[in-house]
Amino acid sequence: MDNYRVFGNPIKQSRSPFIHQQFALSTNQELDYQAQLVELDQFASTVKEFIAQGGKGANITVPFKEQALELADHLTERAKLAGAVNTLSFIDDKVYGDNTDGLGLVQDLLRHQVSLKQARILLLGAGGAAKGVILPLLEQQPTEIVIANRTVSKAEQLCQQFSALGHSNLSACGFNDVNEQAFDVIINATSASLSGNIPSIPNSCIDANTVCYDMVYASELTPFLQWATEQGTEKLIDGLGMLVGQAAESFSIWRGVKPQVEPVLEDLRTQMTK
Structure with missing residues (x-):
């Protein structure tokens, strides 16, 4: 065996x-x-x-x-x-x-009928969890991926790494500087939910049609998904x-x-x- x-x-x-x-x-x-x-x-x-x-x-x-x-x-x-x-x-x-890991994320999104092609995606975090999912997300041909992180330089480094491979639809910013236009998909790749926190992103980046995905999972809504609910979206997916x-x-x-x-x-x- x-x-x-x-x-x-x-x-x-x-x-x-x-x-x-x-x-x-x-x-x-x-x-x-x-x-x-x-x-x-x-x-x-x-x-x-x-x-x-x-x-x-x-x-x-x-x-x-x-x-x-x-x-x-x-x-x-x-x-x-x-x-x-x-x-x-x-x-x-x-x-x-x-x-x-990235394939697992993408396939879970597709299983939930989330359209990633030509989508505007906000990726929260620039650590290992975020880094591991960028290529599979790019392969789905989104319009853009914005990587937001507390330390902007880390997000910028990820953008530079993938831009060197010919991917020009990546950009970086701090949590507070996220574009105020609502995104199609927001993915929380930070560990904030584990400590009961959420990244300090503006409420305007989410609307009722935004799909919110938290890589963390729990028996109840994670803090990030609870925040998303309070902003009016019902399209919630955890990381299980x-x-x-x-x-x-x-x-x-x-x-x-x-x-x-x-x-x-x-x-x-x-x-x-x-």
């Missing part, structure tokens, strides 16, 4: 084992997928030990995604641009790194679908079969409301 892991610290809260076990059942795949706590200074040695034991692949979560990038012998273009790896595959003594979607992409890379995300999403929602 093929063995897989999700490595992180902390890791107790991870839903990945449940997700991948459900994927395996639905696609008739035999595999063992477990969560493993890794000491902060032992990531590389833990991965190498797992490979030596015959491990086939691993998901990587905080705080090891950048270390996984350094560990990989081969990287996909989206992993290079994201500057982080969340999916490792071990083939013929080589380590292959990929980043499926992104979590399951990125896992489905990892599963497909490893097993060559794409599982359905909806049944697993329904199960997770039920668990979260109990």
Whole structure:
């Protein structure tokens, strides 16, 4: 039986084992997928030990995604641009790194019938979460992506990185300087919701037709989605679908079969409301 892991610290809260076990059942795949706590200074040695034991692949979560990038012998273009790896595959003594987070986000938006082509998108945050989703969003051909961040220089650096690849529809600004015209889609890639806060963006950038997406998920509305509700929009999506979607992409890379995300999403929602 093929063995897989999700490595992180902390890791107790991870839903990945449940997700991948459900994927395996639905696609008739035999595999063992477990969560493993890794000491902060032992990531590389833990991965190498797992490979030596015959491990086939691993998901990587905080705080090891950048270390996984350094560990990989081969990287996909989206992993290079994201500057982080969340999916490792071990083939013929080589380590292959990929980043499926952005695909998970885009596919979740499309699953909710959100039109991204020619859309005006506001991306809040310029950290690793934001960086990992820019290329998949650009591939959907939006009219523009505005990256807003507390430290404007970080957002500007991301714009420069992707502009060098020929993408001219990116711009940067501070939270308070967001264009007052309402956006089609606003994506919260900050960690503000985890601390009960929201980025200080003007209310005028959102209207009743704006789709608001928070990469964080919870059993109730996140602070960002609660703010969006107060501004009059009902088009609210949290990050649970992104979590399951990125896992489905990892599963497909490893097993060559794409599982359905909806049944697993329904199960997770039920668990979260109990």
